[in-house]
Amino acid sequence: MSSKEITGAEIFLECLKKEKVDTLFCYPGGVVLKIFDVLYGQKDLRIILPRHEQGGVHMADGYARSTGKVGVALVTSGPGATNVVTGLATAYMDSIPLVVFTGQVPTALIGNDAFQEADIVGITRPCTKYNFLVKDVKDIAQTIKEAFYIASTGRPGPVLIDLPRDVVTNKAEFHWPDHVDIRSYKPSVMGNKWQIKQAAEAIAKAKKPVAYIGGGVILSNAAAEVLEFAEITKIPVTHTLMGIGGFPGTHPLSLGMLGMHGTYYANMAIHNSDLIVAIGARFDDRVTGKVEGFAPEAKIVHIDVDPTSIRKNVRVDIPIVGDVRHVMVELNKELHHSKEPWDQIRKSWSKQIEAWREERPLTYEYADDVIKPQFVIEKLNEVTRGDAIIVTDVGQHQMWAAQYFKYDKPRDWLSSGGLGTMGYGFPAAIGAKVANPKRDVFCITGDGGIQMNVQELATAVENKIPVKVVILNNRYLGMVRQWQELFYQERYSSVDLGSTPDFVKLAEAYGAIGLRATKPSEVVAVLQEALKAKQTVFMDFVTARYEKVFPMVPAGASINEMIFGEEPKKEEKKLKAVK
Amino acid sequence: MKHIISVLVENKFGVLSRVSGLFSGRGFNIETISIGPTLDPTVSQMTIVTTGDERILEQILKQLNKLIDVIKVTDLAEKEYVEREMCLIKVNAPAEHRAEALRIADIFRARVVDSSQKSYTFQITGDEKKISAIIELLRPIGIKEIVRTGKVAITRE
Numbered sequence: 001m002s003s004k005e006i007t008g009a010e011i012f013l014e015c016l017k018k019e020k021v022d023t024l025f026c027y028p029g030g031v032v033l034k035i036f037d038v039l040y041g042q043k044d045l046r047i048i049l050p051r052h053e054q055g056g057v058h059m060a061d062g063y064a065r066s067t068g069k070v071g072v073a074l075v076t077s078g079p080g081a082t083n084v085v086t087g088l089a090t091a092y093m094d095s096i097p098l099v100v101f102t103g104q105v106p107t108a109l110i111g112n113d114a115f116q117e118a119d120i121v122g123i124t125r126p127c128t129k130y131n132f133l134v135k136d137v138k139d140i141a142q143t144i145k146e147a148f149y150i151a152s153t154g155r156p157g158p159v160l161i162d163l164p165r166d167v168v169t170n171k172a173e174f175h176w177p178d179h180v181d182i183r184s185y186k187p188s189v190m191g192n193k194w195q196i197k198q199a200a201e202a203i204a205k206a207k208k209p210v211a212y213i214g215g216g217v218i219l220s221n222a223a224a225e226v227l228e229f230a231e232i233t234k235i236p237v238t239h240t241l242m243g244i245g246g247f248p249g250t251h252p253l254s255l256g257m258l259g260m261h262g263t264y265y266a267n268m269a270i271h272n273s274d275l276i277v278a279i280g281a282r283f284d285d286r287v288t289g290k291v292e293g294f295a296p297e298a299k300i301v302h303i304d305v306d307p308t309s310i311r312k313n314v315r316v317d318i319p320i321v322g323d324v325r326h327v328m329v330e331l332n333k334e335l336h337h338s339k340e341p342w343d344q345i346r347k348s349w350s351k352q353i354e355a356w357r358e359e360r361p362l363t364y365e366y367a368d369d370v371i372k373p374q375f376v377i378e379k380l381n382e383v384t385r386g387d388a389i390i391v392t393d394v395g396q397h398q399m400w401a402a403q404y405f406k407y408d409k410p411r412d413w414l415s416s417g418g419l420g421t422m423g424y425g426f427p428a429a430i431g432a433k434v435a436n437p438k439r440d441v442f443c444i445t446g447d448g449g450i451q452m453n454v455q456e457l458a459t460a461v462e463n464k465i466p467v468k469v470v471i472l473n474n475r476y477l478g479m480v481r482q483w484q485e486l487f488y489q490e491r492y493s494s495v496d497l498g499s500t501p502d503f504v505k506l507a508e509a510y511g512a513i514g515l516r517a518t519k520p521s522e523v524v525a526v527l528q529e530a531l532k533a534k535q536t537v538f539m540d541f542v543t544a545r546y547e548k549v550f551p552m553v554p555a556g557a558s559i560n561e562m563i564f565g566e567e568p569k570k571e572e573k574k575l576k577a578v579k
Numbered sequence: 580m581k582h583i584i585s586v587l588v589e590n591k592f593g594v595l596s597r598v599s600g601l602f603s604g605r606g607f608n609i610e611t612i613s614i615g616p617t618l619d620p621t622v623s624q625m626t627i628v629t630t631g632d633e634r635i636l637e638q639i640l641k642q643l644n645k646l647i648d649v650i651k652v653t654d655l656a657e658k659e660y661v662e663r664e665m666c667l668i669k670v671n672a673p674a675e676h677r678a679e680a681l682r683i684a685d686i687f688r689a690r691v692v693d694s695s696q697k698s699y700t701f702q703i704t705g706d707e708k709k710i711s712a713i714i715e716l717l718r719p720i721g722i723k724e725i726v727r728t729g730k731v732a733i734t735r736e
Contacts, residue, residue, distance in 0.1 A: 125597060126604050130647045133593075150647060184589055184650040308641040311634065 008137040008168035009034040012101070013042070015144040018176050021072050022046060023063060023434055025056040029076020030116060031103035031165040048434060048463055051455040053080050055427040057087025058453070061096050062431030065414045066389055068221065070097045070151050071431065077103040078116030081162075082123065086421060089127035091158040093418025094242060095219055097151040098158035099144070106166040107135055121162050129157030137170040142177055149180040154187025155306040156219055187305060191322030191330060199277070199301045199318050200334035203233055206275035206299070208349045211235050212258065212287075215242030215417065216280015216304060216324045223247065223410040225328035226279060232335050234346040236353055238266040240281050241402055244413040249406040250386075255353070256362065259287040260553045261399040264360035264562060267553070269353055270295055271560040278302045280324040283313040284418070293558030303327050360551070360564065362403055371520050373397060373472040373543045376527075377404035380442065380470060383527040388440040389414065389432050393425035393449025396478035399549040401444040423452025429467045430460050440468065440531060447473040447500045450538075457510040460536040468530045468537045474545045475500050482548045486563075487555075507538035516540040581610070582636055583662060583732045586625040586643055587651040590616065594648045598625065601646060607631065607639050611664075611729030622650065626731045655732050662732040665704045667692070668714065671721035672699045680720055687713045698723060 006014075012035055016024065023046040028036045039047060050056035053075045060071030071091075075084055081102040091098045105114040121133045130150050132143050140163070147159040203209060217226055223246050230237050230253050237247045238255040247254055255266035270276065276298045281287070288294040291313055301318040302310050310319045320327055364374040377400050380388075386406050391414040392398040398415055407413050414432055416424040429443035450471050460467050481495040504514030513535050517526040523541065530537040550565040588594045595614060602609050610628040617624050629639060636654070643652045655662075672680045672694070684691065684701050687709065693700035703713050707730070714725065 121593065122596070125593075125600055182647070185647050306645070308638065308645050310641075311637060 004173050005171040006174055007034065007038075007171050008140050008163070009038040011137070011140045011172065011174050012144070012163070012168060013038050013045075014174050015141055015176070016045065016072065019070070019144070019148050021070075023048060024072050024074060025050060025059045025063075025431065026074035027053050027056055027076065027080060029080045029103060031077045031105060032074065032163075032168070034165070034168050035074065035103075035163075046434070048430075048459065050427065051458050052453065053083035054086055054423065055430075055453050055456040055459065057084045057098070057100060058090070058421075058424050058427035059431030059434070059456075059459075060098055060100070061087060061091050061424075062391060062414055062428030063435045064091075064096050064098055064431075065428070066411050066432035067435045068411065069435075070099055070148055072099050072101075074101040075103070076116065077105055077120070078118045080116075081118050081120035085124060085127065086419075086423075088124055088158045088160065090416050090419045090421040090424055092127045092129065094215060094416065095156050096158065097156040099147045099151050100158060100160045102160060102162050104133070104162045104164040107164045108166070110164065120160065124160050127158075128160045129155075131160040131162070133162045134164070134167050137167050137172040140167065140172075141175055145177050146180055146182060150182075150185065154185075188307075188321050189305075189323045189326055191303065191320040191327035193330070195318055195320045196327060196330045197334060199303075199320060200331060200338060202275055202299060202301060202318060203235070203277065203335065204338055204340050204345075207345070208273045208352075209233075209235050209275040209277065210255070210269045210273045211237045211277045211279060212240070212270065212281055213237060213243040213246045213279045214240040214281025217243055217246035218410045220280065220305070220324040221410070222280070222325035222328050225325055225332060227251075228332050229328055229335070232332060232342065234342045234350070235277070236269055236350075238262070238270065240284070240287055240417070241415060242417040243281060244402060244415075245407040245410040246280075248408040250408055257402055259284075259559065260289070261403065261549050261551065262553075262559070263362055263403075264551055264564075265353055265356035267551075267559040267562060268356045270298075271558070272352075273298045276300045278304070279328070280304060282309040285313070287559075288313060289553045289557055289559040289561075293560075364547075364550075364565070367544065368520060370544045371517060371523060371541055373474070373541070373547055374400050374404050375520060376470060376472060376523055376541050376543070377401055377444070379523050380444075380527055381405045383524065383531055384440055384442070388412070388442050389429075389436060391415070391425050391429035391432055391441065391443045393443075393445040393452075394420045394422045395446050395449060396482065396547070396549050397444050397446045397449070397472040399479075400472070422449045425449055426467070426469060427453050427456045427459075429469070430456055430465050433465045433467050434463075443467055443469045445469060445471055446478060447471055447475060447497055447503075448477045450503075451501075454506070457507065457512055457536065457538075461511045466534055466536050468533070468539070470539050471503055471541060472543050473500060473503065473540050474543050474547070476545060478547075479549070485546075485548070486552075503538050503540040507536075512536040512538060514538050514540065516542070518542045580632065580636075581628065581630050583655040583660070583730060584627045584629060584639070584643070585653040585655055585732060586627060586649060587617070588623050588625060589648040589650065590621050590623045591648060594623070597646055597648060598627075598643070601642055602629075602639075605638070605642065607635065611727075613729040613731055615731075626729070628730050653734070655734065659735040660732050661735060662706055662730050663704055664707065664710055664730045665702065665728045666710050666714075667700055667702055667726045668717060669693075669698055669700045669723040669725070670717050671697065671723060673697055676720050680717065683713065683716045683720075689713060
């Protein structure tokens with residue numbers, strides 16, 4: 001045996017160094033002992049031990065979303081591997097680059113129902129961009145190189161690598177490939193020039209255009225190009241849940257979010273538009289409402305790196321397949337040349353949009369005696385001056401966090417949009433804080449969502465990761481309750497969480513800080529104290545139990561058929577309006 | 580509408596499962612599928628017969644292209660092509676029917692690949708119409724079993 005030969009586990013570590021991985025979220029177990037032995041005492045790799053493998057993958061996801069880098073996790077075989085499935089599916093739906101390593105039983109035992117064996121490559125095939133089972137120690141380096149390449153290029157996504165025990169204990173020489181060439185994987189980056197020209201002409205001709213941006217703008221780092229595009233053409237911009245931060249929320253051209261819980265003016269603008277420029281968005285059903293009734297008069301330009309997104313849900317007139325940033329650079333060049341009197345062209349459309357804005361702004365009814373959840377978000381926006389990374393769970397709080405916090409930068413908003421994974425928020429916030437130690441990271445969650453991965457409190461405290469957790473506690477699974485109230489005759493089935501745990505004591509039991517506010521007057525003080533704290537903080541905001549998210553497009557309706565909360569009586573209640 | 584799609588894929592383990600998983604996961608229909616090696620041992624050829632309207636077909640082609648292991652996808656409906664399928668048919672052939680069975684086989688140029696005192700097994704190759712036709716004619720005699728390969732297709736020069 002040549003002296004240059006090293007074990008598969010050592011090769012694994014060398015590969016991570018070559019890929020410049022600085023943080024590994026990992027949970028040990030039987031078949032990965034050899035790898036953990038190699039990790040022992042590593043100085044240039046930060047090892048974070050979650051308390052559940054699902055938490056670990058969400059942490060890697062939060063790390064990836066907040067930085068744009070590939071998030072990396074490692075778990076053992078069998079249950080360790082099956083516990084990462086939700087995290088992979090979450091990342092897959094939102095196109096987040098991850099490389100997740102799972103241990104596997106030795107190759108000779110695969111298929112024998114060995115202890116802690118699971119066919120994880122089979123299980124995760126539909127929820128990863130690609131996955132590998134490595135059968136020979138000599139293939140480890142090439143596989144890892146390809147995995148990082150696949151995860152981070154084209155439409156990004158999670159990649160899984162299954163490493164049998166003997167593959168990591170066997171020895172081979174380490175050769176790091178200098179480049180990757182996969183003949184069957186060549187994502188289109190540059191958009192078709194002719195199509196881009198067509199799009200520019202359509203934009204110049206349109207009288208009532210809207211730009212509709214999605215997560216692709218964030219993923220391809222195209223926020224600056226989108227801003228330039230909007231400012232050249234004076235086109236109003238609406239964003240999806242995943243597109244938050246892709247365009248400044250405080251910009252006069254911003255319409256806020258569209259779709260099921262979008263603003264009235266965003267949905268009206270889309271519905272009445274004559275041109276939609278979809279940028280890195282995929283016409284999800286939460287955005288389109290009833291597809292047959294979607295933007296009946298609009299021509300559609302669709303820019304997306306993934307050809308399958310185009311014409312999947314809606315008809316498209318001008319498809320442009322390519323990386324959003326590259327395409328926007330080219331499109332902006334075309335538009336700069338055109339010298340249209342944009343202000344003049346957009347005048348009446350802008351006026352119409354302003355009228356919609358005034359007709360129905362985003363509002364809720366403020367109360368003096370009970371904390372309204374929207375009020376907490378508004379105050380958080382004020383206390384942080386909008387400069388924080390906000391990570392959410394899924395449900396009502398997620399929608400309020402999307403509506404009432406103003407995001408001006410990409411990668412400041414992390415949320416499970418596609419899969420809608422409760423339990424995502426807290427661990428993802430931990431991952432984001434690990435990657436951004438100097439930023440304030442707030443997790444906005446509900447009393448339901450926080451209980452789905454609350455064990456990660458131990459991880460945050462142990463590793464001194466000071467994440468600040470805003471729990472909007474209405475002792476309900478609020479979004480489900482809202483649907484039951486509106487569409488199931490108020491038959492509240494399995495949504496009352498009853499006496500939720502005492503979150504202050506719970507935080508303290510883990511060695512974190514627990515704070516509580518029960519009155520609106522206490523909200524700001526609690527947020528400020530949390531902001532100042534150097535430790536992990538749980539803030540228990542006891543909020544109005546029956547508050548609902550509005551506006552709302554009921555399932556199966558068109559997006560112009562919105563329902564609103566009860567009209568607040570202006571003379572009795574102070575009306576809160578957010579522009 | 581029926582379409583024949585020719586797919587060149589990496590000859591790796593799990594590829595069939597990726598392709599079939601794509602069809603089942605997205606609710607697309609597979610009528611027949613056949614797979615075999617090509618001149619290049621690292622590449623396999625799949626021929627998939629599927630049905631769906633234009634929008635579904637466009638998605639099938641795009642989704643297949645998106646699979647990492649898929650090298651090339653061709654919708655043969657856009658081209659001139661030849662399609663063939665092979666079918667093995669085992670028919671009841673007691674003394675009174677033997678002559679009739681052979682006569683039908685002869686009309687379709689089917690070959691006898693096995694015979695016993697009570698049965699014949701025919702091998703028939705052709706397009707779908709031809710195979711359906713022989714099955715219909717043999718049915719009254721009594722078909723014990725049929726096995727079909729699924730279609731293979733190749734473009735015309």
